Amino acid sequence: MILRLASALIGRWLFFGISIAMPEPSDAFRIGFAMNTDNLLSMTAIDKRFAGIPALSGASFAVGRGEVHALIGQNGAGKSTLIKVLTGYYKRDAGEVVFDGKPFEVSSPQQAQASGISTIYQEINLVPYRSITENICLGREARRCGLLDWKRMHQEAEALLQRFNVRADVRRPLMEFNTATQQMVAIARAIGFSAKLVIMDEPTSSLDEREVAVLFNVIRQLKQEGVSVVFVSHKLDELYEVCDRVTIMRDGRTVKTAAMNEIDKIGLVSAMLGRAIERAEGHATAFSDRDEKKIGKVLLSAENLAINQIVQDVSFNVRSGEIAGFAGLLGAGRTETARLVFGIDRPHAGSMIFNGQTFDPHKPSDAIAAGMGFCTEDRKSEGIVPDMSVAENMMLALMPKLSKSGVIDEKAQRDIVERFIRQLGIKCSGSDQKVRELSGGNQQKVLLGRWLAMNPRLLILDEPTRGIDVGAKAEIQALIKTLADQGLAVLMISSELEEVIEGADRVFVLREGISVAEFDRDEATEDAVMSAMAHGSAPTVAEAAP
Amino acid sequence: MTRPRLISLLGSYGVVLALLLLILFGWARYDYFLGLFNITSVLRYNSMFALVALGMCFVIMTGGIDLSVGSTAALGSVVAALASPQGAWIGLGAGVGAGLCVGLINAILVTRLKIMPFVATLAMMLAASGTALLLADNQSVSVSYESGFTSIGQDNFIGFPIPAWIAIMAYVVGWVVLNFTSTGRGVLAVGGNEDATRLMGLPADRIKFLVYLASGGLAGLAGVILASQFGAGQPIEGVGWELFAIAAVVVGGTLLTGGVGSVGATLAGVLLLGILFNVLNFENGKGWISLSAYWQSVIRGLFLLVVVILQAKLSSRGSVAVRDY
Known part of the structure; x- marks a missing residue:
């Protein structure tokens, strides 16, 4: 005991001695x-x-x-x-x-x-x-x-x-x-x-x-x-x-x-x-400037949607090949609006037109049948089934389409899964690894894969990069951009201002359940969007609408 | 009082309200419904179910299930009857001990070997039933009348049946454990979110171990009362007890998924189902209608459905009770 104390003391002394002896450590x-x-x-x-x-x-x-x-x-x-x-x-x-x-x-x-x-x-x-x-x-x-x-x-x-x-x-x-x-x-x-x-x-x-x-x-x-x-x-x-x-x-x-x-x-x-950053200066996200020529005609338009107190009067539209962004503070009604579009809740008022036809989904399967996908904000409780494999998670929504009189076509399934694992760069030990073992970014990619496998025309992404690290974030943002370039209409909800501003072709600002402003890409500056989020003062929707 | 608050209260105390209404109905309609004889016999008989349901309540609150309780009670009754010549206390101890053994095996299967509770306890249900039949040689085993063993089930203490006293004591202990011990709160935490409970550093496995052990012990105790009340160990009794217990627990507002539950409401659930049976018997006695035992089962099943549907409606609007009191 005494010995150990002594040696500890000597250690201290040695330490001081060294730090004094070293002139410029x-x-x-x-x-x-x-x-x-x-x-x-x-x-x-x-x-x-x-x-x-x-x-x-x-x-x-x-x-x-x-x-x-x-x-x-x-x-x-x-x-x-x-x-x-x-x-x-x-x-x-x-x-x-x-x-x-x-x-x-x-x-x-x-x-x-x-x-x-x-x-x-x-x-x-x-x-x-x-x-x-x-x-x-x-x-x-x-x-x-x-x-x-x-x-x-x-x-x-x-x-x-x-x-x-x-x-x-x-x-x-x-x-x-x-x-x-x-x-x-x-x-x-x-x-x-x-x-x-x-x-x-x-x-x-x-x-x-x-x-x-x-x-x-x-x-x-x-x-x-x-x-x-x-x-x-x-x-x-x-x-x-x-x-x-x-x-x-x-x-x-x-x-x-x-x-x-x-x-x-x-x-x-x-x-x-582990490498020098390739991103151009001035861009905080991986959404580089997009080719706006590829944007097609209006795919979904919603007028005066309302439910309870949360969504009071929301109007917006999304065009094919376009990323439309929803900006707003927490509780502005962005997710709730998306839920209306996807048929999870039913609006008390308002109307929607999808692909030129009146659209009134009673349940999510109606929206899926019409060609929509919805990546929810809460991956854990609303998205993935943690104990199922990557392949099973990806195939969940597609299952009805892939089965012939109730029997699942195993080969077609495997082909699709392998393709998306490759395309989306999902890091997993194989398509049969359990999703719970993947990282957040890879789980999100599996969810993206689930909806992309459906070949949707409109994809709703609620906080697609929340809880995902910088590298995977950039990958997912780049992925979203590529998808839009290929003609997919994307409705993206994000609390990260730069993601909405740089990523979206048009930004709709929601404030306390009302769509208060719409900005085109070149109008959407941080100042303008933030003041609309905070005060609702901005160019009126009527003026800005095409 | 605000509307949601009212609904929430209704959700928590609905079963008590229903129980009171049923008693009121019986009192108004039948002459001897609230007579001493009827009350004591209802309590004497249902105390066995009450004990089994108490154990089941704790198991279900952890998100598990114990299907073996009926067979365990049968085994307990046989073992108690076989041991009864050695003395009342030894008979009691043997019956409870047999139940604890089954509970112990359940607990090991579920917490150590990670077997799904449904499967593990289903296996033990068959095993315990088989053991009971083997020990009893496929017939009922008469208990010893000299040792005083039968007074456990048949005598009164301060004018109240002893089995009812036992059940009341068990429920008081259960209530205290659930509300005033860390193990009790752990039971609800494990059922609410087992992963989180582990990450919070609570001994999830030990908690689950204890509830299966307790459920077995209580079923064994119910078996002792069974043997003592009917003067014989009954290897073929106990069929369907587990379902009655689950029904009582669910009627009491305990979520089958775990995490929410109440000891008091479980007792009310037991009494509600038991008295419903009693009321149907009285109705038969009146002679207006004549319901066979099968019809009584159908009616009880329908009643259970109504209660569960009402509860689902209420709980989706209101909110769950946090504590028992």
């Missing part, structure tokens, strides 16, 4: 040294394989005490796998983990949590039927005389949410609240565990600007309290705002670790992609 060297002595977590040479396919190979990752450390990379780069290895959800095949000075061996998230690692997962992982209190306090319940002390638990939950400026009846089931509140609950839960390390996997994807600001304040608070944070995000600007260092992953390896103030955005992106 390079920054990298100093960081490297700081890591060795003051790391809360270090993962070294981690390997993980799924069915023989490496998801992590030799990944190394270190987080200092009280440090906010960004972890970025393309989809499938291995971020989620690395995190799940750390939290014991997966068992690593090789490598070593040291946490808080001790070798770290956990076999379940429960143990990781008990050791001081809390995780907020990308997809909100809570129990919708249960109350906010339960979702926050499950696993560390307050007790009195051995029984649950509901009063104190409610108070605790309220106090935790207060830190995020969230006011909510914590007794109500979680599912009654919007996504942002649910996300805050997930974060409150993680922080409530008085963790030493909080892992946030894309915590901001469902938050608005104000909520993001609140979250960042909480992260800074945690940092002051000496808690370390691992921050996974695809929004590069956010990293600069709140992170100290960044580790970049690619193909299951950690390719670069740097201090945030030493690396610029181009550096981040090129390290993620």
Whole structure:
């Protein structure tokens, strides 16, 4: 014992000695040294394989005490796998983990949590039927005389949410609240565990600007309290705002670790992609200028659609070979309008014309029969069937067409699946891999493939690139553009302004359930669209309509 | 009170309301419906179902199912009858122990070997039934009358049937466990979203293990009461009990998909179905109509459908109850 103490002291002395003896240590060297002595977590040479396919190979990752450390990379780069290895959800095949000075061996998230690692997962992982209190306090319940002390638990939950400026009846089931509140609950839960390390996997994807600001304040608070944070995000600007260092992953390896103030955005992106960026300057998305000559006649037009309070008066049209964009704030009624078009809900008022005929879909199959496809916003719950294979997921909508008197034509099916896997560049071990094992970007491609296999004339895309990393985002945007060039009409809903402005040939702005403005490509500047989103003041629809 | 709130309350307490209406109907129509004899015999008989339904309620709240409860009760009754000469308590322990064994195997099959609950408990339903028939040599096994074993099912305590006391105690314990222990809340969390529960760091497998074990134990206890009440272990009894239990649980508003449920409403569901049976018997006794047992099943089935449809309508408009109280 005394010996060990002595050797630790000598180690300290040596460290000081060296740092004094070295006249001008390079920054990298100093960081490297700081890591060795003051790391809360270090993962070294981690390997993980799924069915023989490496998801992590030799990944190394270190987080200092009280440090906010960004972890970025393309989809499938291995971020989620690395995190799940750390939290014991997966068992690593090789490598070593040291946490808080001790070798770290956990076999379940429960143990990781008990050791001081809390995780907020990308997809909100809570129990919708249960109350906010339960979702926050499950696993560390307050007790009195051995029984649950509901009063104190409610108070605790309220106090935790207060830190995020969230006011909510914590007794109500979680599912009654919007996504942002649910996300805050997930974060409150993680922080409530008085963790030493909080892992946030894309915590901001469902938050608005104000909520993001609140979250960042909480992260800074945690940092002051000496808690370390691992921050996974695809929004590069956010990293600069709140992170100290960044580790970049690619193909299951950690390719670069740097201090945030030493690396610029181009550096981040090129390290993620592993190549110099080909995009022209001034373009933030992969929608390069489109050939407008290919745009055909009006395919779908909707007049004065209304349902409940959410959609009050929406008119728009989409032409063949055109990408029409829906811009608007959360709750502007964009998704709800798309649901009307696709026959999921029925409008209380208004009319639609599709392909020259009155169009009044009672159910989605009517819309599908007419030649429409709909990639929903919520991939997980409304799109993919996670336990089914890539092929099965792709064939779901096509099944009725491909079967001859009830028997599915296996060969035709395989041909189509293989073609789309190739065309869309879906990364999977084969068409029979389960979709749940794919990354978000590849899941989205499978969904695109599902609808493209139907040979649709109009494709509705609701947030097609949400939760997808920069590289795959560009791929999907390029794909959408190609599809439109081939004559497909695309109705694209996106909360990312630049995506709508650069991607769409025309932009319709919805505000509080009313279509307040329409812009052509050259009129659609960020300022114009944003002011229409915010105030509804813009050229009137009547004037701008063709 | 706002409309959605009212609907939500109706959804939660609809089964209690229906129960009260049925009792009111019976009281108004039949002379001896609320007589002491009828009340005690209804309670005495239905306490067995109540115990089985309580275990089923917990299993269903985790999103699972336990089809083996009927056979387990039959096995419990046979084992208890065989052990009854050694004493009442030993008979009781043996019956419950037999149930726990079946529950243990179910729990291992479901949580360790990851076999679907439907399949695992279906297999155990056949196995337990077969074991009961083997042990009983294909006939009912008379219990020992000297050891006092029969008083478990036949005697009263403070003017109230002992089986009903047992059921009431079980429900109080169940209610406390569900609402005031972390395991109980875990049951609902696992049923609501098992993946999330695991990621939250809760012991999902241990929770599921416990509910199958408890369901087996409660079914064994029901078997003990069965043997004691009828003076014999009944290897061929218990057929269809699992369906009655599932029906009672569903009528009580517990979602078959798991995640939402209530112990109190399950008890109300048991009583509702039990008293409905009782009312049909009274109606037969009046002589206006004469319904065979088959017709009674048809009526109970229709009644169940009506309740479930009403609940679906209500719950789609209102919202689910978060807590029992």
